[in-house]
Amino acid sequence: MADEALFLLLHNEMVSGVYKSAEQGEVENGRCITKLENMGFRVGQGLIERFTKDTARFKDELDIMKFICKDFWTTVFKKQIDNLRTNHQGIYVLQDNKFRLLTQMSSGKQYLEHASKYLAFTCGLIRGGLSNLGIKSIVTAEVSSMPACKFQVMIQKL
Amino acid sequence: MAVCIMVIVKENYPFYVRSIPVENELKFHSVVHTSLDLVDEKISAMGKALVDQRGLCPGLLYPTEDYKVYGYVTNSKVKFVTLVDSSNTAHRDNEICSMFWKLHNSYTDVTCNPFPNPGDRIRPRVFDNMVTSLMTQVC
Numbered sequence: 310m311a312d313e314a315l316f317l318l319l320h321n322e323m324v325s326g327v328y329k330s331a332e333q334g335e336v337e338n339g340r341c342i343t344k345l346e347n348m349g350f351r352v353g354q355g356l357i358e359r360f361t362k363d364t365a366r367f368k369d370e371l372d373i374m375k376f377i378c379k380d381f382w383t384t385v386f387k388k389q390i391d392n393l394r395t396n397h398q399g400i401y402v403l404q405d406n407k408f409r410l411l412t413q414m415s416s417g418k419q420y421l422e423h424a425s426k427y428l429a430f431t432c433g434l435i436r437g438g439l440s441n442l443g444i445k446s447i448v449t450a451e452v453s454s455m456p457a458c459k460f461q462v463m464i465q466k467l
Numbered sequence: 468m469a470v471c472i473m474v475i476v477k478e479n480y481p482f483y484v485r486s487i488p489v490e491n492e493l494k495f496h497s498v499v500h501t502s503l504d505l506v507d508e509k510i511s512a513m514g515k516a517l518v519d520q521r522g523l524c525p526g527l528l529y530p531t532e533d534y535k536v537y538g539y540v541t542n543s544k545v546k547f548v549t550l551v552d553s554s555n556t557a558h559r560d561n562e563i564c565s566m567f568w569k570l571h572n573s574y575t576d577v578t579c580n581p582f583p584n585p586g587d588r589i590r591p592r593v594f595d596n597m598v599t600s601l602m603t604q605v606c
Contacts (some may be wrong), residue, residue: 358541359575362541441543443543
């Protein structure tokens with residue numbers, strides 16, 4: 310499907326574009342990641358509004374996380390999250406064994422140091438989606454071996 | 468005829484207010500504010516039972532002497548409240564529900580606009596025109 314490749318390529322260009330514009334100014338690495346994450350946040354907010362238009366109301370937090378793992382992930386990345394774990398105290402780990410945005414890069418340890426740049430946008434996506442559903446969270450990602458990656462969601466209880 | 472339409476964000480302040488005639492806006496603010504409690508009540512009452520598709524449209528909140536108040540909540544805790552003239556008693560629930568559906572669709576388009584920040588009180592023209600057509604049509 311052409312639209313899958315479109316988003317992939319656009320995302321890659323977005324990451325390199327943000328880093329290139331950073332080289333001209335004197336911005337540290339962290340700011341680029343924040344920029345990408347904020348972009349993802351805004352997109353996630355709008356996306357969630359559209360996707361939850363037709364769904365029934367969510368019963369609780371776990372229901373919302375399951376929605377993110379199944380419907381949301383399927384609509385954005387055309388596959389579901391492979392594994393969801395939680396400690397029932399506000400921490401969820403979403404594991405994707407074949408993350409779409411990383412499959413083209415490598416299938417092992419090569420280019421591991423650059424992986425975090427390509428995960429920032431998706432972290433923001435999850436955070437933005439959850440924020441519009443009324444959940445404040447911090448989302449981080451880690452990669453031990455491409456293309457599998459884990460997103461850790463820490464719910465902030467107010 | 469719909470007399471007032473209000474969109475309330477999850478932080479519970481009105482994101483968009485539109486009323487005909489415009490002078491009564493303050494009065495409508497207080498009516499809608501009190502009806503917010505009813506919306507929350509209905510949601511928490513429904514939460515225990517099985518939720519189905521229709522769950523999003525609780526419908527008639529309460530009738531006052533001049534107006535009837537209808538509510539609708541989205542999954543992202545955005546509430547739409549409408550005040551309708553009591554004299555037109557021929558309204559059916561699904562008419563009101565379909566009106567809220569159109570509102571929801573337009574609101575989704577508004578949120579996807581990248582220029583204003585979420586929470587800014589703006590009056591996007593497309594949304595405005597759609598609301599005008601809804602208000603004059605529901606009668």
